[in-house]
Amino acid sequence: MRRSTLGRIWPGATAVVLFLAFVFPVYWMFSTAFKANKDIVSEDPVWFPASPTFEHFERAVEADGFWTLVRNSFTVTLVAVALSLVIALFASFAVARMRFKGRKSFILVMMMAQMAPWEVMALAYYIIVRDAEMLNSLVPLIAIYTVMVLPFTVLTLRGYVAAVPKELEESAMVDGCTRTQAFIKVIFPLLAPGLMATSLFGFITVWNEFPYVLILNKDASAQTLPVWLTGFRTAFGDDWGATMAASSLFAVPILILFVILQRKAVGGLTSGAVKG
Amino acid sequence: MSAQIEEVAATGPASRTGKGAAPPPRRGPGRLARGAPYLLILPAAAVTVLLLGWTLLKNGLLSFQNLGPRQLIQHLTEWTGTDNYAEQLGSSEFWGVTGRSVVFTLANVVLIMALGCFIGLLLARLGTALRLLLSVGLVLAWAMPVVAATTVFQWLFDQRFGVVNHVLDKLGWHSMAGYSWTSGQFSTFFVITVLIVWQSVPFVAINLYAATTTIPKELYEAAALDGANARKQFTSVTFPFLKPFFLATTFLEVIWIFKSFTQVFAINEGGPDRLTETLPVYAFQEGFGSQHFGMGAAISILTIVILLALTAYYLRLVLKQEEDEL
Numbered sequence: 001m002r003r004s005t006l007g008r009i010w011p012g013a014t015a016v017v018l019f020l021a022f023v024f025p026v027y028w029m030f031s032t033a034f035k036a037n038k039d040i041v042s043e044d045p046v047w048f049p050a051s052p053t054f055e056h057f058e059r060a061v062e063a064d065g066f067w068t069l070v071r072n073s074f075t076v077t078l079v080a081v082a083l084s085l086v087i088a089l090f091a092s093f094a095v096a097r098m099r100f101k102g103r104k105s106f107i108l109v110m111m112m113a114q115m116a117p118w119e120v121m122a123l124a125y126y127i128i129v130r131d132a133e134m135l136n137s138l139v140p141l142i143a144i145y146t147v148m149v150l151p152f153t154v155l156t157l158r159g160y161v162a163a164v165p166k167e168l169e170e171s172a173m174v175d176g177c178t179r180t181q182a183f184i185k186v187i188f189p190l191l192a193p194g195l196m197a198t199s200l201f202g203f204i205t206v207w208n209e210f211p212y213v214l215i216l217n218k219d220a221s222a223q224t225l226p227v228w229l230t231g232f233r234t235a236f237g238d239d240w241g242a243t244m245a246a247s248s249l250f251a252v253p254i255l256i257l258f259v260i261l262q263r264k265a266v267g268g269l270t271s272g273a274v275k276g
Numbered sequence: 277m278s279a280q281i282e283e284v285a286a287t288g289p290a291s292r293t294g295k296g297a298a299p300p301p302r303r304g305p306g307r308l309a310r311g312a313p314y315l316l317i318l319p320a321a322a323v324t325v326l327l328l329g330w331t332l333l334k335n336g337l338l339s340f341q342n343l344g345p346r347q348l349i350q351h352l353t354e355w356t357g358t359d360n361y362a363e364q365l366g367s368s369e370f371w372g373v374t375g376r377s378v379v380f381t382l383a384n385v386v387l388i389m390a391l392g393c394f395i396g397l398l399l400a401r402l403g404t405a406l407r408l409l410l411s412v413g414l415v416l417a418w419a420m421p422v423v424a425a426t427t428v429f430q431w432l433f434d435q436r437f438g439v440v441n442h443v444l445d446k447l448g449w450h451s452m453a454g455y456s457w458t459s460g461q462f463s464t465f466f467v468i469t470v471l472i473v474w475q476s477v478p479f480v481a482i483n484l485y486a487a488t489t490t491i492p493k494e495l496y497e498a499a500a501l502d503g504a505n506a507r508k509q510f511t512s513v514t515f516p517f518l519k520p521f522f523l524a525t526t527f528l529e530v531i532w533i534f535k536s537f538t539q540v541f542a543i544n545e546g547g548p549d550r551l552t553e554t555l556p557v558y559a560f561q562e563g564f565g566s567q568h569f570g571m572g573a574a575i576s577i578l579t580i581v582i583l584l585a586l587t588a589y590y591l592r593l594v595l596k597q598e599e600d601e602l
Contacts, residue, residue, distance in 0.1 A: 015410045022413035029428045087319040094316035119537040120559040120576035124335035147327040247424040258419035
């Protein structure tokens with residue numbers, strides 16, 4: 001009898017403990033950002049900012065060129081993710097639905113590309129970009145980020161395309177659609193969750209990337225938010241209030257996007273993996 | 277595998293034509309249709325070859341050069357043959373870092389897979405409200421950008437004002453009150469591991485949960501009829517069904533953890549005394565830190581080779597599977 005009570009309680013109790021463990025760092029970031037300085041550096045941790053202040057956010061936002069960096073970050077991320085989505089959509093359709101010579105090699109190339117240690121190849125790219133006289137421009141960044149997220153996008157989208165039953169496409173074609181029409185009318189809408197999931201992963205990757213910006217774009221007008229955030233700590237010393245405010249501002253767009261897309265995004269990998 | 281090029285899906289409707297329905301008139305696999313897959317993969321292949329291939333090639337060429345700040349600024353090319361490789365392969369430091377990277381990767385991947393699978397199966401058992409609660413926690417951790425998460429963990433584990441030390445002190449572990457987490461190799465790795473596991477588990481857990489929902493209920497019913505208990509049901513139904521998922525996820529995690537740079541670098545820049553350098557950080561420090569760019573390039577090539585060796589098993593498996601498919 002006792003054991004069954006325990007058996008009923010433990011999953012719930014574990015879930016609550018795990019929830020707290022996963023949420024706490026996020027909570028601590030936001031709450032620190034709103035605390036007065038004396039509460040941040042206090043002997044006893046202040047668990048809740050009783051009288052929230054916005055001074056840390058003001059200090060972070062008033063840092064030089066903040067809004068330029070915001071614009072650059074959004075430009076680079078949105079363009080790179082959109083480009084990789086379009087390119088990947090074509091490729092994933094080909095590998096999921098058609099048999100052709102070189103298909104296997106293409107998949108292998110994509111898997112290998114996913115393994116590229118981009119961070120340590122930044123110098124090679126720097127030399128290429130320097131010789132092309134394209135330093136301090138957003139274009140080389142967009143190009144490299146597109147390729148950075150492309151393999152994952154192709155391989156994941158392939159799973160989504162393969163998960164759409166071939167019969168749907170075939171019956172559309174029996175009804176008189178061409179292959180292209182069948183794709184646009186029948187398959188594309190069903191791929192919406194896959195496109196959302198992969199764009200989310202791409203968004204996170206590009207939004208975060210900074211070694212390339214750091215090396216290619218010394219000019220502050222062509223940098224992005226991660227550079228600002230990593231430079232922030234050294235610029236402000238141990239100003240944890242401002243640092244956590246800056247981190248919050250940096251994290252918020254992703255958190256919002258994730259909350260919106262989360263339901264669609266989940267299960268993306270599995271539809272590809274389980275199919276095999 | 278047939279060497280002949282054909283559109284697989286096109287054979288579907290074509291085979292029905294014999295049954296006398298009124299199919300749309302279809303051309304055979306003409307030239308355009310045969311070229312279609314190549315046109316479709318062309319953009320992806322082109323940008324990958326152009327940007328990744330070219331950068332990789334450049335990186336490979338740099339690895340055979342003596343490239344310091346002087347050569348870089350003056351656009352000089354000094355070939356040194358395989359010197360960079362010989363130096364690395366002959367140094368105990370390189371092998372030390374390699375061993376550390378492999379152990380670090382394995383430890384993290386095992387933790388992530390074990391905890392992720394546990395939480396994924398837990399999600400499947402929970403009621404709607406608790407499942408939603410836990411999912412929210414997981415999604416928030418998952419969505420935190422790496423750069424922001426790393427700053428937050430520096431703050432959590434701060435020596436003087438970090439909440440971790442406060443709590444440990446309050447729990448009676450008074451020696452931890454002013455503990456410097458980044459002063460020792462193991463404690464630094466501990467912080468990095470907690471950060472990486474915290475951020476990686478949600479991906480595994482949520483996807484595993486999503487995968488369990490696709491397991492046909494009949495399989496469990498059949499297992500239950502055969503008198504299988506919960507554990508037997510896991511080993512005979514859940515696990516075999518999810519095996520492709522486990523393999524794919526483990527492969528991705530191995531790549532991601534082995535390559536992870538931001539977390540390892542940002543927590544303590546590979547310190548103390550370069551004791552927490554993993555291969556990507558080592559390549560970065562040797563290349564950029566010591567301004568010996570050719571050496572950095574050589575280490576990055578070696579990193580790729582080691583990563584390929586670590587994932588060779590999975591790559592082979594996928595290639596074999598591709599042959600059976602379609």
